[in-house]
């Protein structure tokens with residue numbers, strides 16, 4: 099896709115997009131700061147791309163609690179401005195959102211129309227972004243995903259390998275359950291969606307996409323250590339024993355049937371993707 103414009107250069111998903119569609123135009127912070135929504139719209143207006151993917155966001159969940167103004171500009175106002183600019187050009191806009199728009203109650207996987215109820219500023223501003231995009235009147239899609247990992251940037255896999263190398267035993271929450279998702283699988287999904295939307299103007303809307311099977315962070319950590327050949331022990335703790343500025347949902351399970359039906363995209367097995375990422379980290 100040579101006429102594709104991507105917001106983000108250095109993030110996990112942006113880096114995987116650069117591998118997948120190197121011919122796309124990648125817009126970094128130096129070219130458009132998402133704290134300045136009008137600047138983002140101006141970049142789209144000047145470039146006149148055939149489709150836009152937004153892979154940039156304010157993802158520091160705890161920091162967002164004390165930095166709400168910036169988090170809102172980046173996660174809500176800028177995506178809204180991007181979607182409006184795409185609507186003006188009549189081109190598809192694909193955005194990425196999060197399991198943190200939900201309150202995490204119960205233990206059933208959530209469908210796209212399940213009631214939202216973010217527990218913190220990050221989730222609340224991401225939800226505001228979804229709503230601003232939906233109000234744009236153009237052709238848009240929002241991919242809600244969870245627990246992203248890759249060989250680049252900050253993520254739980256890299257944190258575990260760093261902490262596990264320093265300590266024989268780690269305490270990890272076992273009552274938060276979700277689907278770890280590789281940035282590579284997300285990149286492939288959003289490119290597939292953008293292409294399909296170009297071909298069919300009726301396609302779009304919110305779609306859930308997460309790796310399978312669902313696991314707790316503690317179980318995820320155990321597989322990270324096993325595949326890394328590390329002997330680090332995992333002690334299971336409840337969320338109440340791991341206080342953080344932002345509350346996090348306990349149940350992050352996403353029902354991913356709609357994306358299979360509408361776009362032919364299946365849930366990726368995170369264990370296979372994790373093995374590939376660990377191989378890359380070891381190389």
Ligand SMILES: NC(=O)C1=CN([C@@H]2O[C@H](COP(=O)(O)OP(=O)(O)OC[C@H]3O[C@@H](n4cnc5c(N)ncnc54)[C@H](OP(=O)(O)O)[C@@H]3O)[C@@H](O)[C@H]2O)C=CC1
Nearest residue numbers: 108109110111127131132133154155157196243245246251
């Ligand atoms: N990480 C996760 O676990 C999850 C992420 N998501 C969503 O997936 C998407 C991609 O996330 P991921 O790849 O992990 O994100 P990362 O945190 O790895 O990267 C974020 C990207 O956004 C850019 N960015 C942040 N602030 C600004 C700004 N003010 N102006 C311009 N660029 C900015 C960063 O640039 P710079 O390097 O210059 O700061 C970076 O390229 C996001 O929408 C996120 O909300 C959804 C579920 C889980």
Ligand SMILES: Cc1cn([C@H]2C[C@H](O)[C@@H](COP(=O)(O)OP(=O)(O)O[C@H]3O[C@@H](C)C(=O)[C@@H](O)[C@H]3O)O2)c(=O)[nH]c1=O
Nearest residue numbers: 157159196197198244245246254269270271315340346
């Ligand atoms: C480092 C560490 C974390 N934890 C817990 C904290 C948290 O509940 C869980 C995961 O830690 P993280 O810092 O990766 O959590 P967090 O940054 O909140 O991850 C989230 O990021 C945003 C951007 C999303 O959209 C979500 O899908 C999710 O991936 O593990 C432990 O229990 N022990 C530890 O030693």
Ligand SMILES: [Mg+2]
Nearest residue numbers: 157158159253
């Ligand atoms: Mg984090």
